[in-house]
Amino acid sequence: MLSLDVGWDVLGVYLENQVSVGLQGSSVGLALALGFGAAYACYYLTSIAKKPKLITGGKKFYEFLRDHCPVVTETYYPPFWCWESRAQTLLRPFVTxxxxxxxxxxxxxxxxxxxxxxxxxxxxxxxxxxxxxxxxxxxxxxxxxxxxxxxxxxxxxxxxxxxxxxxxxxxxxxxxxxxxxxxxxxxxxxxxxxxxxxxxxxxxxxxxxxxxxxxxxxxxxxxxxxxxxxxxxMKAKTIREFDERFTSIMFGYPTNDDYYRDASPIHKLKSVQVPMLCLNAADDVFSPSHAIPIEVVKQNPNLALLITCHGGHIGFLEGLWPRQSTYMDRVFRQFAKAVIEQGGRLNNLQ
Missing domain, CATH: 3.40.50.1820 (Alpha/Beta hydrolase fold, catalytic domain)
Incomplete structure (x- = not known):
């Protein structure tokens, strides 16, 4: 009986120590989780959620957008779990x-x-x-x-x-x-x-x-x-190969580069005579920031360019669970309403 009593005492001490260690481990895990969460929240708010850049060719168009499309000056908050460009691009059709x-x-x-x-x-x-x-x-x-x-x-x-x-x-x-x-x-x-x-x-x-x-x-x-x-x-593995074998031939271009040169909007922006707002994400996988013709936009008073830090290609998911609408939808809605109902202010943008 003595040995049994000692055994239970030893077991009790062991369990008590294990519970104490477990509680300490849980506290450490919780502290690490909270610390990581706080660090990620800080990173998100300083590096991910940012106001877009609004670039226009003239002061009048800038003021029009500022007054009638407040979304162009608001911070864009992509989902904290989905802000990377490729994820935004791929998930949008399935999430919305x-x-x-x-x-x-x-x-x-x-x-x-x-x-x-x-x-x-x-x-x-x-x-x-x-x-x-x-x-x-x-x-x-x-x-x-x-x-x-x-x-x-x-x-x-x-x-x-x-x-x-x-x-x-x-x-x-x-x-x-x-x-x-x-x-x-x-x-x-x-x-x-x-x-x-x-x-x-x-x-x-x-x-x-x-x-x-x-x-x-x-x-x-x-x-x-x-x-x-x-x-x-149909054996083409890239868009370029498809265009080389089909598109440029169909429309009579001597080479595929001639087709791409003619299709690039950069050569046509200077001649735009109708007020136009362009939305582009800096991390667009097809139209990245280095390809955006910012200087050309600045030379035409009919042009405005809105650049978000994130959004991918036609992604622009925002909020915790972006089921109903996106940042692009809000830009479209406000700009469409402004153009149709306040379009008189866009006359003579020179």
Whole structure:
């Protein structure tokens, strides 16, 4: 019995020591976690969450944006768990919800025999602009291979719906399910189809103010293989290889570099005569900070450039859980409203 009593005493002392060590370990772990959290919060607030840079070609445009688009002077807070450029770019389509939008489709014929698909959101329930002929129209231009069903387009339609505006989405040839009638799709340098669409939209609602918003920059094989080696094209592993084998050939460029030179907006910015706001993240994986033509923007009073430190390519996620809208959506909403309702202040920006 004596040995048993001693055994229990020893066991009790051992357990007491273990509990004490465990509590001390938990305290150390908690302190480390709190310290790391505080350090990360400090890093986030000083290095990640920052106000964007607003660059304009003139004082008048700067003051217009400052007065009517307060988002351009506010701090952009990307999610603390997702601010890296590639993560923002890849996760946006999966994180943000897709608003439900019902379109009215219209196919218009191009001079070369091809057809272009337009998806209209008429917004007939608009209370702020109940008169259809004068209801403001927002022309939306999706990015590369994008259509009216892209999440970022649906959010822009949703923002326009809440403002009471009409939307029309320009789908490039062969990407939205319509039949490709000619062996021609589209490229970043050719604007013939867009010019035709703008003229069509103007004639459809001549009394309605119109503005355009574009994001970033497929077809049917039986038509294209008559003119191109599609098997060779589909083996391309990079965008450059695809353009070399397909796009630059389709539009008659001597070399792929000639196509890229003609497609680059830097050569066209000086001639912009309509007030234009451009949003770009400094960490954009396709258009990084060193490629942004800041000095060219400063030379044209019709141009404004908003640069965020983070956001990736068409990412711009913000807040704790960016399910409903992004920083880009807020910029679009405020700028669209300012242009349509306060556009008179943009006259004579020289």
């Amino acid at each position: 919800a897709k608003p439900w939008v019902t379109y009215r489709n219209e196919l218009i014929r191009a001079p070369d025999g091809g057809q272009i698909s337009l998806d209209w959101f008429d917004n007939d329930s608009s209370s702020s602009h109940p008169d259809p002929p004068s209801r403001p129209t927002v022309l939306l231009l999706p990015g590369l291979t994008g259509t009216s069903r892209e999440s970022y387009i649906l959010h822009m339609v949703q923002q326009s719906r809440e403002l009471g505006y009409r939307c029309v989405v320009f789908n490039n040839r062969g990407v939205s399910g319509e039949k490709l009638l000619t062996p021609r799709t589209y490229c970043a340098a050719n604007t013939e189809d867009l010019e035709m669409v703008i003229e069509h939209v103007r004639k459809t609602n001549p009394a309605a103010p119109i503005m355009a918003a574009g994001v970033s920059m497929g077809g049917h094989r039986p038509v294209l293989e008559k003119n191109y080696d599609i098997d060779h094209v």
